[in-house]
Amino acid sequence: xxxxxxxxxxxxxxxxxxxxxxxxxxxxxxxxxxxxxxxxxxxxxxxxxxxxxxxxxxxxxxxxxxxxxxxxxxxxxxxxxxxxxxxxxxxxxxxxxxxxxxxxxxxxxxxxxxxxxxxxxxxxxxxxxxxxxxxxxxxxxxxxxxxxxxxxxxxxxxxxxxxxxxxxxxxxxxxxxxxxxxxxxxxxxxxxxxxxxxxxxxxxxxxxxxxxxxxxxxxxxxxxxxxxxxxxxxxxxxxxxxxxxxxxx
Numbered sequence: 001x002x003x004x005x006x007x008x009x010x011x012x013x014x015x016x017x018x019x020x021x022x023x024x025x026x027x028x029x030x031x032x033x034x035x036x037x038x039x040x041x042x043x044x045x046x047x048x049x050x051x052x053x054x055x056x057x058x059x060x061x062x063x064x065x066x067x068x069x070x071x072x073x074x075x076x077x078x079x080x081x082x083x084x085x086x087x088x089x090x091x092x093x094x095x096x097x098x099x100x101x102x103x104x105x106x107x108x109x110x111x112x113x114x115x116x117x118x119x120x121x122x123x124x125x126x127x128x129x130x131x132x133x134x135x136x137x138x139x140x141x142x143x144x145x146x147x148x149x150x151x152x153x154x155x156x157x158x159x160x161x162x163x164x165x166x167x168x169x170x171x172x173x174x175x176x177x178x179x180x181x182x183x184x185x186x187x188x189x190x191x192x193x194x195x196x197x198x199x200x201x202x203x204x205x206x207x208x209x210x211x212x213x214x215x216x217x218x219x220x221x222x223x224x225x226x227x228x229x230x231x232x233x234x235x236x237x238x239x240x241x242x243x244x245x246x247x248x249x
Contacts, residue, residue, distance in 0.1 A: 143156060
């Protein structure tokens with residue numbers, strides 16, 4: 001009986017670039033793998049892709065700033081960011097359907113029939129859209145289902161989950177309270193994270209008064225999660241210390 005945990009040597013050929021840039025190569029590799037290794041191949045590839053890109057999946061507004069910053073850097077490195085900046089242009093005339101393509105039709109439950117698409121996109125639009133979608137959790141991904149333009153997808157996600165500078169200040173302050181040696185794991189990561197947060201506080205010119213108000217909200221712990229979430233979404237810049245106290249009573 002074959003060992004279900006056997007790791008085939010072909011795993012060594014698979015990296016994140018294979019999955020992102022050469023799906024045909026990935027398919028050709030799987031052709032040489034025993035069937036019982038297919039699940040491990042998929043799991044191995046997905047985990048390695050997530051680890052190597054360094055981009056978190058977009059959950060909601062709570063991690064949208066980190067997501068956008070890292071995804072933009074990743075896409076610049078992969079040369080797909082220009083597709084996000086590209087403004088789709090209307091075609092002079094719709095492309096004619098060739099005889100070869102006449103045998104194909106969109107699935108009845110899908111919306112991928114683009115033969116009548118009146119817009120012309122950047123050459124790397126599809127790859128850019130793939131990068132965006134693979135770094136979204138199910139909720140945000142569903143919000144851009146059917147969108148064909150990488151630019152429109154990014155604009156839509158930022159409208160839904162982007163944070164204002166006021167909310168960003170609160171999230172930066174929150175990092176000050178949540179950065180611990182235990183969560184960092186090593187003294188190098190701990191000091192690096194604290195330094196990054198401190199530099200961001202100075203860059204944004206966040207004052208002590210604001211930090212105290214943010215600390216007051218954060219230390220409510222799990223007892224006032226609804227109140228905390230509302231402050232993450234609306235910010236506390238315009239609220240005085242006394243007003244926050246009054247809202248809690």
